[in-house]
Structure formats: C-alpha cells, structure tokens
Amino acid sequence: MSTDAEDVSKDRRKYEFRKVIEELREYEGSGTQLVTIYIPPDRQISDVVAHITQEHSEASNIKSKQTRTNVQDALTSIKDRLRYYDTYPPENGIVLFSGAVSTGGGQTTMVTRSLESPPEPIQSFRYHCDSDFLTDPLENMLADKGLFGLIVLDRREANVGWLKGKRVEPVKSASSLVPGKQRKGGQSAQRFARLRLEAIDNFYQEVAGMANDLFVPKRHEIDGVLVGGPSPTKDEFLDGDYLHHELADVVVGKFDVSYTDESGLHDLVDSAQDVLADQEVMKDKAEMEEFFEKLHGGKKATYGFEPTRQNLMMGAVDRLLLSEDLRSDVVVYECPDDHEEYEVIDRRHDDPDHTCSDCGSASEKTEREDVIEYLMSIAEQRGTETKFISTDFEKGEQLHDAFGGIAGILRYETGI
Ligand SMILES: [Zn+2]
Structure with a gap:
C-alpha cells in the first residue's frame, strides 16, 4: 500500500491534537478564569488583539482579586502568543487556551x-471564559466520521x-411541479395519473442529477x-435506479425523515447515528x-x-496499528556496555529501575518519550502508514488489552 506523506503528518497532527485536548480537559480553574479563544482563518490577528485588550480592561471589574489577576494574566499570555x-492566522485558524489551573490544595x-x-x-470566532477550557468544537473536528453524501x-x-x-x-435544493393527488375537473383520471x-x-431524475x-x-x-x-418516496427513488451506480x-442506509428542507438533512443525520457509528469503526474492523x-x-x-519496533526499523511494516487508548511512554535505557533496551510504562508512572538483560548491569535512562510519537517517527522515516484503532469493537479492545495496543501488518515475513 502506498503512503501519502501528507496523510502521515495529518495522522500525527490529529494525534497531537487529541493529546493536548485530553490534557486540557483535565484542568479546572478555581473560578471562571480559564480563557479559550477560537480564531477562524479569515479573522485578522489585530482584531483579535483588540478584542483581548477590551476583555482585559473589562476584567478589571471582576470583584475577586485573585480571579481578576488570573483572567488578566491569561489574556496577557494569549496576547504574547499572538505576536x-x-x-492572519495559519491555515484553518488557531485555538488558544490560557489560565490558572488548580493543582490541588488551593x-x-x-x-x-x-x-x-x-x-x-474554525467556523466562527469564540471567546470563552469559564471554569474549564472549551474543547468541544475541537473534539467534534477530531471525531473522524468521514465524508457522507446526504x-x-x-x-x-x-x-x-x-x-x-x-x-x-446543505448544498442544493430542488422543488417539483408534481401535481397533488386531486385532479382538476375535466381531466381524465387516466391522463392525470400518467x-x-x-x-x-422527472423530479427523481432531477434530484439524482x-x-x-x-x-x-x-x-x-x-x-x-x-x-x-x-x-414510499425514498424507496421509489432508490429502487428506480436513478442514482449513478457508483453512488x-x-x-x-435509508431513513424515515419527515422534513425535506435543510432541517431534514439534520434529521437524517440524527436518524442515522447507529449506522454512522458502525461506519466509523468499519475501517478499523477491516484492519x-x-x-x-x-x-x-x-x-x-x-x-x-x-517486535514491532524491530520490524519497523527494518522497513518491514506496511501498516502500524496503534490503539487509540494507548497512554504509555517508552523509556530507553543503556547499560555501561552500550546495550540499549526499552521499557513501555504507563504515562503517569515514574521511570522504573532497569537492569540490562544481556549483562546484568544497572542501566541508565537516556530518553523517555510518548510511545505513539516514538513509533510514528520511525514509521514516517520508513514509509509506513499509521492507523489508529478504536476500542469500540471487540478486536479493537483486544489490540489494547492483549497486544499492548501496538501491532503491525508486515510487508514480508521477518521471523521476528
Ligand atoms: Zn548490558
């Protein structure tokens, strides 16, 4: 399978986004003092700076001195970032988060x-100041439900x-000249029906077109x-072979929807939730x-x-499969005899002591990195595609629980 360099970096960027969002979701401010700003790509940075300056001066009315200081500090550091x-912001815009988060014990x-x-x-400018950061719009973007025609x-x-x-x-609409069921006087019933x-x-043809x-x-x-x-409209339409065969x-799926205006498109998506959830994991299932x-x-x-690392290094991995729920770091150790060994540990844990399995000497830590980023970097260098696998189905759960969240489909047998 060929690898598109652009896709690889898109996957990586999505992963980095998910990671930051997870971190941000954990944070809590002690009051309404966490600031989030969504800046669409067509919004001038100078406008945003003016808006922030305005918020900064309005914040001077906040009664609690601590909250006031925290909000103003957050706004100042956002302004610093905007320099x-x-x-204009880079492609697709920027989201900025800043605030004093609780670390416990006040x-x-x-x-x-x-x-x-x-x-x-980013669709619209948003300024949000609350006790948590606003991550929903970003999370919705990352929920990879793909592209569907409606x-x-x-x-x-x-x-x-x-x-x-x-x-x-919504993109296009059409309305028909189909007469109602009541025929006018003087028309023959047969002619009217025809x-x-x-x-x-004609209308179905127009819609299909x-x-x-x-x-x-x-x-x-x-x-x-x-x-x-x-x-039976939608059934007639589908059974009548109006649509291009590839479509x-x-x-x-076909769904009962009462409205056929733009709001009907939203109703359709609501009704199709189960099918969409299946579709979302379908590619993961196939992998x-x-x-x-x-x-x-x-x-x-x-x-x-x-084994996956070794196969990756050899360039033998066609697709690297990583569990979306993998939250681990890899710690790299080196013993006095230069034997390099790795340990994968929970992201929240400290570095464990390590003894070289080759010579038995105590090893020194040389590096610690998010295991996903570590493996993705090798994959990128070797032209290997990375696929994130959801845990929302049985085999996806198995990848996480039984295989350590890391697997690969090989190009050829390596015996590793
Ligand atoms: Zn050693």
Missing part, C-alpha cells in the same frame, strides 16, 4: 497552549448536502450516502480482521512494542 503571527499554576491549523477550518426528498422538495465529520453542509407519474419521474453532480466527483473519498424521506453501491488473518495464517504480522 508570533502575521496578519494552589494554581498558569497553563497556556496554542493549537494551530486544526483538521477543519439526500432528503419527498415528491415536492429535495435537499442534498454533505456530512463532514459532525458538520452538516402526467403525475411522469412529473414524479443534483446528487450525481455533487457526489460523483468525490466518489473515491466518500464513505457512504444516506437517503431520507417519507415512505447506489455506497448507500449505507484488525486483516491483522488476525495474517497472524494466524502465516508470519506477516507483529505485535508488542519490541
């Missing part, structure tokens, strides 16, 4: 973090759009198409199926830190 940017410490170029563009229709109206991550984007069916057929124009160019990126509407093949097949059927699979 590093030119006129003590606080100042924390400032900035996250540049999130995976999706169609809602009845016989009078239709809307098509996208579901990108968790965001619904005209009505023709009008319905709209969907085809929008979705077919993206057919290789699309994870699925969802269709909503009342019965028809990826229809992942794990392949891993187990290779593991049982031959030797083109590896797992655990050390």
Whole structure:
C-alpha cells in the first residue's frame, strides 16, 4: 500500500491534537478564569488583539482579586502568543487556551497552549471564559466520521448536502411541479395519473442529477450516502435506479425523515447515528480482521512494542496499528556496555529501575518519550502508514488489552 506523506503528518497532527485536548480537559480553574479563544482563518490577528485588550480592561471589574489577576494574566499570555503571527492566522485558524489551573490544595499554576491549523477550518470566532477550557468544537473536528453524501426528498422538495465529520453542509435544493393527488375537473383520471407519474419521474431524475453532480466527483473519498424521506418516496427513488451506480453501491442506509428542507438533512443525520457509528469503526474492523488473518495464517504480522519496533526499523511494516487508548511512554535505557533496551510504562508512572538483560548491569535512562510519537517517527522515516484503532469493537479492545495496543501488518515475513 502506498503512503501519502501528507496523510502521515495529518495522522500525527490529529494525534497531537487529541493529546493536548485530553490534557486540557483535565484542568479546572478555581473560578471562571480559564480563557479559550477560537480564531477562524479569515479573522485578522489585530482584531483579535483588540478584542483581548477590551476583555482585559473589562476584567478589571471582576470583584475577586485573585480571579481578576488570573483572567488578566491569561489574556496577557494569549496576547504574547499572538505576536508570533502575521496578519492572519495559519491555515484553518488557531485555538488558544490560557489560565490558572488548580493543582490541588488551593494552589494554581498558569497553563497556556496554542493549537494551530486544526483538521477543519474554525467556523466562527469564540471567546470563552469559564471554569474549564472549551474543547468541544475541537473534539467534534477530531471525531473522524468521514465524508457522507446526504439526500432528503419527498415528491415536492429535495435537499442534498454533505456530512463532514459532525458538520452538516446543505448544498442544493430542488422543488417539483408534481401535481397533488386531486385532479382538476375535466381531466381524465387516466391522463392525470400518467402526467403525475411522469412529473414524479422527472423530479427523481432531477434530484439524482443534483446528487450525481455533487457526489460523483468525490466518489473515491466518500464513505457512504444516506437517503431520507417519507415512505414510499425514498424507496421509489432508490429502487428506480436513478442514482449513478457508483453512488447506489455506497448507500449505507435509508431513513424515515419527515422534513425535506435543510432541517431534514439534520434529521437524517440524527436518524442515522447507529449506522454512522458502525461506519466509523468499519475501517478499523477491516484492519484488525486483516491483522488476525495474517497472524494466524502465516508470519506477516507483529505485535508488542519490541517486535514491532524491530520490524519497523527494518522497513518491514506496511501498516502500524496503534490503539487509540494507548497512554504509555517508552523509556530507553543503556547499560555501561552500550546495550540499549526499552521499557513501555504507563504515562503517569515514574521511570522504573532497569537492569540490562544481556549483562546484568544497572542501566541508565537516556530518553523517555510518548510511545505513539516514538513509533510514528520511525514509521514516517520508513514509509509506513499509521492507523489508529478504536476500542469500540471487540478486536479493537483486544489490540489494547492483549497486544499492548501496538501491532503491525508486515510487508514480508521477518521471523521476528
Ligand atoms: Zn548490558
């Protein structure tokens, strides 16, 4: 499988984002003194600085001296961070977090973090000052639900759009000239019925044309198409082969939806939650199926830190599979005889003592790093793709619990 350098760094960036978000979520301020700012890519930095200056002066009205000082300090350090940017923020915007967080026993410490170029563009400017940091908009971006085409229709109206991550984007709508069921006086019943069916057929063609124009160019990126509407309209539409065959093949579900305007697109996504959750782990499931097949059927699979590291170094790993719930560090030790050994430990634990398994001497720690970042760096150098595997299904849980959260599908047998 080929590796796209851009994808690799996208995965890494997503991981780094997730890690910072997890850290930020843990923090608590003793009052409403944690500041979060979301800056969209089209917002001028000078505007943001002006806004912060304004908030800084308004904060002087805060009664509690401690809260006042903390909020003003947070705003000052955000302003300091903004000095590093030119006129506009980098691609997709920036999110800044700053505040005095509780460290227990009434003590606080100042924390400032900035996250540049999130995976999706920040939609609107937000200034948030509360007892916790605002991480939801970022978390929604990271929830990788992929790209879905949305169609809602009845016989009078239709809307098509996208579901990108968790965001619904309406794109086009159409309304029909299909006459109601009541015919006018003087028209023969037969002729009326025929005209009505023709009008319905025309409308379905129009809707399909709209969907085809929008979705077919993206057919290789699309994870699925969802269709909503009342019965039997959506069934007629799907059974009538109106959609381009490549789209028809990826229809992942049809749902009863009462509205067919833009709000219907949102209703459709709500109704499809279960299907979307399945879709989300579907790719992960396929990776794990392949891993187990290779593991049982031959030797083109590896797992655990050390074997995987060795295979990675050799360039033998096609895909590195890492559990999304892996929270460990790798500690690198070196003994007086230069034997290098590794230990993987829980991120919260201190470095354990280590004795060289080769010569029995006490080893010195030379390095400690997040195990995911450590392995991803080797993977990037060797052209290996990294896949994060959710624990929301059985084999994903197994990767985490039974394989230490680390595995690989090999290009060839290595005997390691
Ligand atoms: Zn040694």
